[in-house]
Amino acid sequence: MTGMxxxxxxxxxxFASMVGTNLGGFALGVYVYQQTGSAIQLGTxxxxxxxxxxxxxxxxxxxxxxxxxxxxxxLSNIGAMAITLTLAALLVTDTFAIWHVYLVVxxxxxxxxxxxxxxxxxxxxxxxxxxxxxxxGLRMFALSVSELLAPISAGFLLLLIGIEGIVLIDxxxxxxxxxxxxxxxxxxxxxxxxxxxxxxxxxxxRVQFREAWRYVAARTxxxxxxxxxxxxxxxxxxxxxxxxxLVLSFASSDALGTVMTIGGLGMLVASGAVSIxxxxxxRVRGLFVMSLLLAxxxxxxxxxxxxxxxxxxxxxxxxxxxxxMATNQAVWQSKVEPGMLGRVGALQxxxxxxxxxxxxxxxxxxxxxxxxPLVGRDAVASPSLAVLIGDGPGRGIALLIMVMGGLxxxxxxxAALHPRLRRLEDELPDQIPDxxxxxxxxxxxx
Numbered sequence: 224m225t226g227m228x229x230x231x232x233x234x235x236x237x238f239a240s241m242v243g244t245n246l247g248g249f250a251l252g253v254y255v256y257q258q259t260g261s262a263i264q265l266g267t268x269x270x271x272x273x274x275x276x277x278x279x280x281x282x283x284x285x286x287x288x289x290x291x292x293x294x295x296x297x298l299s300n301i302g303a304m305a306i307t308l309t310l311a312a313l314l315v316t317d318t319f320a321i322w323h324v325y326l327v328v329x330x331x332x333x334x335x336x337x338x339x340x341x342x343x344x345x346x347x348x349x350x351x352x353x354x355x356x357x358x359x360g361l362r363m364f365a366l367s368v369s370e371l372l373a374p375i376s377a378g379f380l381l382l383l384i385g386i387e388g389i390v391l392i393d394x395x396x397x398x399x400x401x402x403x404x405x406x407x408x409x410x411x412x413x414x415x416x417x418x419x420x421x422x423x424x425x426x427x428x429r430v431q432f433r434e435a436w437r438y439v440a441a442r443t444x445x446x447x448x449x450x451x452x453x454x455x456x457x458x459x460x461x462x463x464x465x466x467x468x469l470v471l472s473f474a475s476s477d478a479l480g481t482v483m484t485i486g487g488l489g490m491l492v493a494s495g496a497v498s499i500x501x502x503x504x505x506r507v508r509g510l511f512v513m514s515l516l517l518a519x520x521x522x523x524x525x526x527x528x529x530x531x532x533x534x535x536x537x538x539x540x541x542x543x544x545x546x547x548m549a550t551n552q553a554v555w556q557s558k559v560e561p562g563m564l565g566r567v568g569a570l571q572x573x574x575x576x577x578x579x580x581x582x583x584x585x586x587x588x589x590x591x592x593x594x595x596p597l598v599g600r601d602a603v604a605s606p607s608l609a610v611l612i613g614d615g616p617g618r619g620i621a622l623l624i625m626v627m628g629g630l631x632x633x634x635x636x637x638a639a640l641h642p643r644l645r646r647l648e649d650e651l652p653d654q655i656p657d658x659x660x661x662x663x664x665x666x667x668x669x
Contacts (some may be wrong), residue, residue: 229407230349230358233296236403237342238365240300242372243396244331247307248272249373250381250389255324268328270583275332277576283336284569285431287344288562293409295341295565297401299334304397306330311394314387340568347556347564348410352653353501355556359549360497367494367545371487435566438559444647445558447638448507452551453575454634455514458627459544460582462521465590465620466537472617473528482530486537493542494549502550507647509550514635516543521628525621527613558651586623595619 255268287295310327313319342362350358380389439445470479503509517540524536559567598619603609612621638644 227350227354227358229409230346231361232403232407233345233349233409234358234361234365236400237362238369239396239399240303241365241369243393244303245369245373246376246380247390247393250386251324254381254386255321258321268324270580271325271328272332273576273580273583275329276336277573277580279333279336280569280573280576281432284340284435284566287337287340287565287569288431291409292341292345292348292565293404293407295337296345297404299337299341300397300400300404302334303331303338304394304401306334307390307394307397311387311390314385314390336569336572339572340565343552343556343568344561344564345409346552347561347654352557355553356500356502356506356549357498359552359556360494360499360502362552363494363545363549364491364498367487367490367541371484371491375484431566432570435563435570438563439567439570442558442651443643444651445555447641447644448510448551448554448647449571449574451510451634451638451644452571453578454638455517455547455631456575457578457582458521458631458634459517460579461586461627462540462624464583464586465624466524466533468590469525469617469620469624470530470533472620473615474530478530482534482537485534486541489538489540489542490545493545497546497549502546502553505648506550506554507644510547510554511635511639513543513547513550514631514638516540517547518628518631518635521631522625525612525625525628528615528617528621529613554647557653558647560654590620590623593619594623598622 252268290298306327310319310323313323346358346362347355380392384392439449466482467479470482503512520536520539520543523539524533526532555567555571556564595617596619598604598608598612600619601616603612603614603618608618608622612618612625643650
């Protein structure tokens, strides 16, 4: 079995678990809101879904490199299945309480800190470098389909099988992921030894994580790329949170569902295209172009209180974001030693997630306390601003989103002027061979 075929086997199992996870997460969020009627509690669930993953990342990357990608994926999927099936049992036996959600979401967040770096480091072990773009495009395609299916099917399934049945489907989807992982062999590269200070044990996780920071810091182009992605993710966090109140300020919840579905289609189309095309040959240059598309889409969506314009913007933004993420991942997989990918992937996840968490914390505050009073809550006070963002309620949110588009434009301008980032692909050698023959037969462990 060739490396790409082995990757598709593993990918198919991860695809199933992504569908189950997004379906269960969406349905659980709806269920919590129906039970409590509190947006604050729902927001707390979203924060808990992100924070533990950030905090555990320094340890997660170390263990991914120490255990190997396959073992780390097996353990994270087993843990996620156990947590999800426990939640299903609580629901079926009518012993579920809202506070259980916090524990479940926190546990799944911790495990996701292992799953992301593990899957990211597995890809270059199986896939030749000329197919990295396609492999990452397939991963984004799976994420796109799962995110598109969740809001469409969750409402129907809640009526048909209830929250208990949906959570059970989520748990069983991890079983499919485990079967595909157990069916293949994956090579395990030797972890890169950490540089330690005198008297400090080499296996200490903080030593290993510090080695990841040293590795990236010594390669200025990669450090600049990580900071650039973090800046883009900061703006994307604002848009992710504010798109719902923006649309609901002038349209119905049905219109919001339409916008979100069209955005999901944009993600699906773009990731499918990358999985076939493979992404741009000059990946860093491609990242700059995709970032400009994100900035343009953000501005388009904030120009007028018009559902069609916002839907077009959502399609372009989500499509550009999917291509950006797949292409960025391919850069790291080709330029980082396989034995360091777990730790470096965990470091990258932490660095780009912190700006997103900050955005979630301050976006609502800035919208309600600064931009809405500045612009006018029910009508735009300034005629010049009305020309720019239209008139009516919610245009302060539109102005804040437009500012985020400008921030993306500023970020890509600064990034493009950075010589080490601009020449990253020429200055850093590839860390995987042109052709690979991985130990990837069926029916065996790594």
